Amino acid sequence: MFCAVAVTPKGGEVVERTVKKVSAGRPAAARGGEPARTGRRERNKQEKRARIVEAAKELFGSKGFAETTTQEIAERADIGTGTLFLYAKSKEDLLVMVFKDEMLETFLAAFRKTPADMPFIDQLMHVFGMMIAYHAKDVELARALLKEVTILTTPERRHDIRVLMRAIYGGIADLVATAQKAGTFRADADPRFAAENLFAIYYLNLLGWLGGQTPKQKFMRDLRVKLAIAIEGLAASAAAKPVTAKRKTGRKS
Amino acid sequence: MFCAVAVTPKGGEVVERTVKKVSAGRPAAARGGEPARTGRRERNKQEKRARIVEAAKELFGSKGFAETTTQEIAERADIGTGTLFLYAKSKEDLLVMVFKDEMLETFLAAFRKTPADMPFIDQLMHVFGMMIAYHAKDVELARALLKEVTILTTPERRHDIRVLMRAIYGGIADLVATAQKAGTFRADADPRFAAENLFAIYYLNLLGWLGGQTPKQKFMRDLRVKLAIAIEGLAASAAAKPVTAKRKTGRKS
DNA sequence: TTTCATTTATGACTATACTCAGTTTATTGA
DNA sequence: TCAATAAACTGAGTATAGTCATAAATGAAA
DSSP: OOOOOOOOOOSSOOOOOOOOOOOOSOOOOSSSSSSOOOOOHHHHHHHHHHHHHHHHHHHHHHHHHOOHHHHHHHHHHHOOOHHHHHSSHHHHHHHHHHHHHHHHHHHHHHHHHHHSOOOHHHHHHHHHHHHHHHHHHHHHHHHHHHHHHHSOOOOOHHHHHEEEEEEHHHHHHHHHHHHHTSSSSSEEETTHHHHHHHHHHHHHHHHHHHHTTTTTEEEEEEHHHHHHHHHHHHHSSOOOOOOSOOOOOOOOO | OOOOOOOSSSOOOOSOOOOOOOOOOOOOOOOOSSSOOHHHHHHHHHHHHHHHHHHHHHHHHHHOTTTOOHHHHHHHSSSSSHHHHHHHHHHHHHHHHHHHHHHHHHHHHHHTTSOOOOHHHHHHHHHHHHHHHHTTTTTHHHHHHHHHHSSOOSHHHHHHHHHHHHHHHHHHHHHHHHHHTTSBBOSSSSSSHHHHHHHHHHHHHHHHTTTTSHHHHHHHHHHHHHHHHHHHHHHOOOOOOOOSOOOOOOOOO
């Protein structure tokens, strides 16, 4: 069982045009094994970044993404308007920057809280359910977030989301692998690929919900049925033990 | 076998604050069954719309989406800057407006050209392959397009995309239903749901490619394997006849 | 035709994301 | 302590998407 993630390397990464040598300066008493890279400069940067993220999170939450101006964020973070764009390449970039950690936490928690003794499909719905609940807290924000996450513009965010996806895929793949070892699932399907498939199904249906095409109830009901189909497969091998309780699947349009 | 689509109702829909009665005016010699709704007004509007779409398409194609300004589009379409926004609510909206028809055509053609006598997975890869080829013609544009399509902002575009998705889902569902009738596939899975699953898999992997995380070769290779998994299913019912040629599935990122 | 009402067009204007030349602040070595 | 260097910050300025009051065009009625 390969465990989920080795979370984001060192926390911050700013604009990185710097390639300075890591000369252990005067002020730092190199305690422990680590070089204690904390000059005032680095500290200020981290503080500022934190202020920015906090300011943005509050404003996005209270006023909404579109309605929040970068000026306001800068003002509330007590920095110049230009400074903001030293930390995020664009407003959209900032959005991802602000919520990536929270999302990662939420998703990891979702896996942690998933009972190991539970039918696979219920585990899946449990995990996805928690993700959905997270997005349901602020649908407008979720919409904006998913729009940005779809296509990533900067290497930094690409990295962030790669980490996020690795966590999710890893988590689901673990569940699949466990089911395989238990003999519930056939062993010849790559758990990682299976995980990506299952997530894809979740994701597109999530978009449908957030896009307002599907009400939440129907979304979750259908999601379960669709996941069941993905698990059972389409091929006519054996009519086979239904892993899940049957539901009505009709309901056109 | 329920057939693909009843394509977009009447072609244009503009801003529609109009609820005018369809009084059959003087100029129109109502030939055939149709009211021939062609006043000068309507004609001008359609012409203008066409000019806008053409201008935008050319500019987006040659300069790229981000690099094209709405001014330029208006200029080339020979209309005022404000007029543009009477036809599209935003630049992004325009993007979708411009390419929706072409996409629909491409996708319908993909289904039309798919041989009925072909293993299901090959049919799928054929269809998806044509879609991929379409996007490959201009990757930057495809990126922008998919980003916009992910979350739709106006009712008009929502409708457009609904039509598009209906075509795609309908097409895939037909293939599934045929395989079910042929006995290759189990009959108890809703073809529509199955279609949505398969498309979801395609779509997320498409995003991975367009996002630059996966090279095209790997994308298409993995896609096939993943679709195979979705077809075969995960559940251990019978180890079962492999519908597809086996491929190496290992290859950690 | 002339009048009137309604739809459509327009470009000067506004709001705001983002840039950049110039300034401030931290760090380093003597 | 004091340059000298480099990094980080700044807000006035720029580019451009999108608005809106006004004007032109169209169609219907008289």
